[in-house]
Amino acid sequence: MNRLEPTNAFSISRFFHLCKRSFVLNQRQWLMGLLASTGIILVIWVVPTLFFVSETGETRFENFHPAILFIFMLWGLLLTSDIFQELQTPSTAFQSLTLPATSTEKFLSAWFLTMPVFLLVTISAIFLMSFLSSIIIMMIEGASTGFTIYNPFDETTGKFALNYLFLNSLFLLGAIYFRKNNFLKTIVAFIVLVISFLFIWTILGWLYMSFLGLDQFSFEFINSDPTSMFDTLSRWVITSTALLLTYVLLKKQQVA
């Protein structure tokens, strides 16, 4: 049996064993999620492809990318919400809390599985589906249609990865902060925070306008270009803060 060195410093072998442990503990649930997501995608893509084959190519797999990525994102956020479930249940928490690994390793393994590994699995799954879809379309429409395959480095996937990185950090924080129904509670908390932010922003805007004696106030920041400096900076700040808070809460976690 493989033995892990009980060092207090970060251990890469222990980190990978933690990842393996999390995977083994959650594999049934994750596999079911992957199958369910793939099933939904196949239904929304196969049905139009088979029954409404269009000459304009509207039913091609690549046209469904945003919807497919959204479904996979939901699956990813659901599994992120459950990543600390062992820790949140009083009858199982002892296994995680007294597991001889550092909090950094526990935190990084949770992030590693729900972010880079998830992205890799998602992109691979889409690539495979795209490959199969091209073959099916060629069989339906003939070889003249051409063989197009999913490019994982396209803009849509890049935006998806960045959006997922941001949302993953929030749901990871929700996973450690809430004890039950983490997914729904994180969504509600996120909505409440956004509304509170808008409310405070409006009040501040009003005060600012009154102070300057201006009669017009526009919510320009809402319609700002998503790639603007403010948007990008705030996303990175929120992501880093959420990840840092997750680590701190994990370190301070006690049995219920």
Add this chain to the structure above:
Amino acid sequence: MVTIKNLSFAFKKNPPLFKGLNLKLEKGNTYGLFGLNGAGKTTLLNLISGMLFPESGHCLIHDSAAKERLPEVLSDLFILPEQFDLPKMDALRYINIQAPFYPNFDAEYMSQILTEFQIDTGKKLTELSYGQRKKFMIALALASNASLLLLDEPTNGLDIPSKSQFRKIMAAADLTERCVVISTHQVRDLNTLIDRVTVLHSGDIIFDQTLQSIGNKLNFSKVKSDDSSSILYSEEILGGHAAITTKQSGDSDTLIDLELLFNGIIQQPENINRIFQNGGIS
């Protein structure tokens, strides 16, 4: 091995459970941690294992704060809670993912204990009964060879033959370099296992003595009436009184009645402790 110094702890919106608790646990000892319901036995074990953090004071294991949950400390500690759930997987798979974290884990010993406890390792852990799961975790705890073992009500849920097996396995285990803390209500189950009695009451350790010292200073016998001045504590039983008396020089050794001792400590702590503070046989 474990040093608890001026430890205070309270659950949210509750009065303090511990106020300035002090306790030392040394290796080579098996402690019977006794206390009434709600005395804080489980909380104390959770504080020692770093699953709960003290409000003030320290709980040190090998000079490291338990709340730091350092891997070097945790790989040498195993806690078996009273109530627990295990994942839906077969026993061997679970051993394969947990055991590598314990550098002194002995797979052969584990399989030996599982055979003795008659646990089917091919079955899913969730398919095992509560008692079987407890036996599985006792096996894992012992095979981890962790030098600090914290067992919370280990015999709860075990049938009578399993309790005997547990006693046999514990008695056969080499505990000379280990510190074992067994928290329980069922004091009779532990008569032959422990070598130290520690009683937790009203947030404090009110009694902490070795069995040898108890045997040297106290007698446990049945008496006709409880009006003798030498009786420290007595309980009415069929045909007389079960009594704790001070051991006189020349008295022969009596079997220690842990249940009677526990009741005596809870009801008359001053009487019992006075004998140990005075020191020696009168």
